[in-house]
Amino acid sequence: MRRLDACKAVAREGNAACRAQALRKAVKAEEATADTPATEKLREKAGRERGVRRAIAYLSREHGLNATVGWRVADPCWAGGIPLVDGEGVPVAVFNPARRLLRGHAYLLLASMLLLFGDELALKHFSRYAYGAPKRPKDQRTEVVRLDFCACQAPDLVARIEGREFPARPSSTLGAGAALCFAQCRTCGGAYKLPWRRVISLG
Numbered sequence: 001m002r003r004l005d006a007c008k009a010v011a012r013e014g015n016a017a018c019r020a021q022a023l024r025k026a027v028k029a030e031e032a033t034a035d036t037p038a039t040e041k042l043r044e045k046a047g048r049e050r051g052v053r054r055a056i057a058y059l060s061r062e063h064g065l066n067a068t069v070g071w072r073v074a075d076p077c078w079a080g081g082i083p084l085v086d087g088e089g090v091p092v093a094v095f096n097p098a099r100r101l102l103r104g105h106a107y108l109l110l111a112s113m114l115l116l117f118g119d120e121l122a123l124k125h126f127s128r129y130a131y132g133a134p135k136r137p138k139d140q141r142t143e144v145v146r147l148d149f150c151a152c153q154a155p156d157l158v159a160r161i162e163g164r165e166f167p168a169r170p171s172s173t174l175g176a177g178a179a180l181c182f183a184q185c186r187t188c189g190g191a192y193k194l195p196w197r198r199v200i201s202l203g
Contacts, residue, residue: 022077022108023091029072030089039071046073046082047180051118051145055095056084057182057191058116058145065092066160068180079106081115087164095145099126111137117144150190157183157192171197 033039046052047069059065070083070091081097093114102110117123123144157168161177168183175197182191 018108019112022105023112025105026072026075026077026083026091026109027089029075029077030070030083030085030091033071034089036071039073042073043069043071044179049082052082052095053180053182053193054118054147054191055082055093055116055145056180057184058147059084059093060160060184061147061189061191062143063092063114066164067092068161076101077105077109079110081110084116096122097126099128111140113141115140115142117142120144148188148190150185150188150192152185152187152190155185155192156187157196158186159183159196159198167199168192168196169199171195173197 052069056067056069059067065086067084067086070085070089072078073082075083078094079097079099079101081094083091084093084095085091091109091113093116094110095116096118097106097110097115115126117126123142126142155170157170159166159168159177159181161181166177168177170192171178172195174195177198178196182193183196184190185192
């Protein structure tokens with residue numbers, strides 16, 4: 001029994017080292033492609049996909065993480081999902097990855113990350129066995145994005161962008177920041193899903 005426990009401990013240490021190495025590799029890749037024209041359009045497009053802004057708002061409210069869409073959205077290491085990174089470019093979650101693509105570097109990277117899904121059906125599809133895909137790690141974390149929306153007649157809005165807070169206001173058109181994340185109402189705590197813009201201080 002002791003020998004078996006020792007073997008399991010060695011295996012866990014090895015898995016942890018491999019996962020940490022995969023995360024470091026992803027961070028370096030994110031730094032190398034940040035603010036490049038080739039990835040800007042892909043990032044903006046990914047930010048407009050259904051459920052992404054809700055996932056970002058969910059991370060802020062439920063986990064205290066200020067995240068945005070990563071730059072390397074087309075990288076196979078995300079298993080078809082959309083990477084969400086913090087202000088330092090460190091991946092904190094992946095939205096809607098595909099089980100059939102969870103292999104190789106993607107398997108190691110996503111094994112220790114929080115995986116978010118837009119609804120229960122998406123999580124169910126991910127949880128089912130996919131032909132040729134390895135078994136899921138037992139400690140892999142998955143959550144369904146559940147979020148309350150603001151219904152205030154006069155919302156008091158704040159936007160969290162790359163770890164910083166900015167005052168915001170309702171708008172008839174979608175501002176640049178609103179394409180990537182929801183603003184949050186300080187009155188009710190709900191996410192504001194209608195168009196908004198940052199309030200620019202002239203002082």
